[in-house]
Amino acid sequence: MSGVRLLRAERGRFTGRAGVLDDDGHRDEVAAYFADMARPFGVEPGSEPAGQSYGEMAKALVAAVPADEPVDLLVLAFSVHDMWPGRATATYLSHLCPGAPLSFALCDQGSATPFTGLRVIRAHGARRALLVVVEQASLPYASTAPLPVEHRGVALLFGGGPDDGSEGLRQHTGVEPGAVPGLASAAVAGLSAGRDARVVLSDALAAVWPGPPDHVRIPAGQPTTGVWWHLAGALGASADVVVLGDYDPGLRYLSFAAVPVRA
Structure with missing residues (x-):
């Protein structure tokens, strides 16, 4: 099978601070560590x-993966x-996830990070892969x-097979704001051609390229999970494919992904 399809999704909001910070000694150690680093x-x-611990947050999301569907x-x-x-x-989450999967973390790419995660999943060719996006x-x-x-x-369970990582994905680096509209128009047209597609744009992308009126625009405030939160809620929607678009104005990364959401 070529490419990946969204099989299951879980998303969650978390309040308060990480449970690990309830321990006075550990909280003091964490404070000293970040003070020394900064x-x-x-x-x-x-x-x-x-703040929150991604291990604690993702533990609740990974629990949504059925035990009989190893990753x-x-x-x-x-x-x-x-x-x-x-x-x-990531190693801790592998221990919790059915199948004890190969696992690793991606960071330092701003809002492009989840798109790179999807690229890695497609290229790996795993039978089932879990993308966990947290902030x-x-x-x-x-x-x-x-x-x-x-x-x-957000936890997104994908099924699929080997892929070269390019079909269904568009990622551009060094994109100045003035170049965004042309690249974005071409990417959306290419990824949605011949498909019943819902196009979802992050607030940062919509600020420089709002696109046609029927495009969904995500409210500001969640720079990493924004479009992926919407994708998790779109599983089983009337559209065949959700096309996600995001732009990181600081790092100048422009990313698009087309994700099948209906069997």
Whole structure:
């Protein structure tokens, strides 16, 4: 089978701080760690750690994978780091996931990270693969990076087979805002041609290319999970394919993916 199809999806909002931070000793250690890491860059620590742990968040999402549907590959995608430094979170999630899949994490690509995760899944050719996209909304120091409004996570279970990673995906680097409309129009046209497609744009992409009126525009506030949250809710929708589009204005990454959502 070529490419991947969305089989199952789970999404969740999380409140409060990570459970691991309820321990006074561990919270102090985490605060000291981030203070030491930030200080060489002239950034002083702010409030005490109050964010979320991706291991704790994703544990609830991974539990949605049925025990009789083992997973071969798990990819954890995030942009903002979590509040449990030093933990091998992807390995921990592999231990929880049916099938004990090969697992690893992707980061440092901004909002393009989940798209790269999907590219890896397609190229790997796993029978079943789980893409976990997470973001938490609190850092214990000042940051110029846009933080999400809420702690959110999405788990997407895909089925498929080997692929070269290109069909159904478009990723461009070094894209200035003025070049976005032309590339975006071509990508959406190519990915939706001959299909009953729903097109979903992140707020950052819609700001420089709103597209036709029938395109769905995701509200601001969730820079990493935004379009993927919508995809999780679109499983079984009337459209055959959901075309996701996102633009990272800081890193100049422009990404698109076409995901079949109906058998």
